[in-house]
Amino acid sequence: MPQQAAIVTGASSGIGLAIARMLASEGYGVTMAARRPEKLSEAAAGLSEEGYDVHQVPANMSSEEDIQRVVSEHRERYGRLDVLVNNAGVGIGAPVGETQTKRLDIQLDVNLRAIVLFYRECLELLKAAGAEHRNAIVVNTSSISAKAGQPWLSIYSATKAGVVAFTEAMNKELNSEGIKSTALCPAFVDTPMTDFVKGSVAPEDMIRPQDIAEMLLALLRLSPACIIPEIIFQRPGEQL
Ligand SMILES: NC(=O)c1ccc[n+]([C@@H]2O[C@H](COP(=O)([O-])OP(=O)(O)OC[C@H]3O[C@@H](n4cnc5c(N)ncnc54)[C@H](OP(=O)(O)O)[C@@H]3O)[C@@H](O)[C@H]2O)c1
Numbered sequence: 001m002p003q004q005a006a007i008v009t010g011a012s013s014g015i016g017l018a019i020a021r022m023l024a025s026e027g028y029g030v031t032m033a034a035r036r037p038e039k040l041s042e043a044a045a046g047l048s049e050e051g052y053d054v055h056q057v058p059a060n061m062s063s064e065e066d067i068q069r070v071v072s073e074h075r076e077r078y079g080r081l082d083v084l085v086n087n088a089g090v091g092i093g094a095p096v097g098e099t100q101t102k103r104l105d106i107q108l109d110v111n112l113r114a115i116v117l118f119y120r121e122c123l124e125l126l127k128a129a130g131a132e133h134r135n136a137i138v139v140n141t142s143s144i145s146a147k148a149g150q151p152w153l154s155i156y157s158a159t160k161a162g163v164v165a166f167t168e169a170m171n172k173e174l175n176s177e178g179i180k181s182t183a184l185c186p187a188f189v190d191t192p193m194t195d196f197v198k199g200s201v202a203p204e205d206m207i208r209p210q211d212i213a214e215m216l217l218a219l220l221r222l223s224p225a226c227i228i229p230e231i232i233f234q235r236p237g238e239q240l
Contacts, residue, residue, distance in 0.1 A: 002029035002053055005078035007070065007122070009033045009061060009114070010088030012040040014191025015141060018209035019085055019216055024052035026220065031074040033059045034088065061088045061114035062106060071121040081125035082133075083220070086115040087141040091156040091193065104155055111159035115140055115166060130178025134224035139216055140167050142183040144232065148240045160185075164230060171229055182219055184212060186233035207233050 006023045010016035011032035024030045024047055032047075034040040037058035044056035055077045059066035074081065090110045092103045119126075119138070129136040145153055146160035167183040174181070188194050190206040215231050222228070234240075 002027055002078065004082040005029040005031070005074070005080050006083035006085065007031045007033065007074050007081060007118075008085040008087060009059075009070070009118070010141070011085075012036065012043040014193060015186075015189060015209045015212050016085070016087040017043050018213040019087065019139075020054065021047060021050075021052070022213040022217055023083060023085075024050075024054055026217070028083065029053045029055070029078045031055045031057060031070065031077065033057045033061075033070045035060050062109040064117055067114060067117045068121055071118070071125075075125065080129060081122055082129045082136060084118060084122050084126065084138045085141075085216070086118050086138065088114065089141055089143075089160075089193075091153055093152045093156075093196075095152060096154055099155070107155045107159050111156070112162045112166070115163060119170065126174075126179050127177050130174075132178075134178035135220075135222075136177075136179045137219055138167075138170065138179065138181040139219065140181065140183050141212075142167070142185045142230070144185050144187040144234065144240070146183070146185055147232065168229060171227060175227065178224065180219075180224075180227050182228050183230040184215070184233070185230055186212060187235050187238055189233075205235065207235060 006028045008020045011020040012034035020030050040056050047054045057070045057073050059070045126136045140163050142163040143160040145157040146164045149157035164183045167181045170181040188206045190203040
């Protein structure tokens with residue numbers, strides 16, 4: 001049984017997969033959750049073949065029941081939660097006049113509502129870890145669009161700004177319990193999510209998923225006396 005354990009959502013691809021690999025290589029038991037079962041299964045099998053202790057739970061972050069199942073399967077398998085990574089996210093571009101209600105709701109549900117539900121469902125486990133070592137860590141993947149709302153991605157930007165505000169509130173509410181939260185705000189990262197822009201921004205000019213994982217590794221190593229509420233990842237020369 002690993003000494004410490006983590007949940008990573010959106011772990012089948014991109015930033016979440018890089019974070020899951022980093023945590024597993026640091027000795028964490030990792031529950032990997034994502035929507036499409038085959039893609040998740042392939043990602044989890046890759047980490048298992050590398051010798052890591054991972055558990056996969058296919059789950060749609062729009063579903064309260066699925067979120068509860070992720071947490072209960074994690075509890076059953078590992079019995080503790082030291083790091084929660086709320087990373088699953090979806091961006092659907094459209095001018096505001098063409099907003100489709102279904103697409104509005106998906107972005108609100110996956111990018112924001114799911115994070116609130118994960119805190120609620122994980123609170124008991126996080127409090128236990130916080131009481132033990134004062135370094136229970138929650139990382140919420142926001143976006144640089146939280147800092148400067150983007151046209152065509154207005155709903156996405158609003159949900160990600162909500163993630164930053166919710167993270168701030170969680171620090172005020174839960175720091176006394178040894179639970180520390182950080183919002184990650186990256187510019188373009190080379191993942192499938194940015195395929196739509198790779199005609200005009202070369203993948204090699206984008207932030208790497210590993211860059212994000214490196215910052216989480218640093219967060220894990222901080223003393224309980226230090227909180228980093230948010231991290232902005234910019235590309236060289238880019239303005240907010
Ligand atoms: N790439 C960027 O430039 C960038 C910049 C700023 C912030 N971000 C944020 O970073 C996070 C990770 O994105 P990424 O770039 O790594 O993209 P990605 O490679 O496309 O990965 C997205 C992950 O989220 C999962 N996911 C999406 N919708 C889901 C749902 N309804 N239920 C469960 N899982 C779901 C995906 O699983 P399926 O494939 O099965 O749906 C996948 O595992 C997102 O929150 C995104 O908003 C990305």
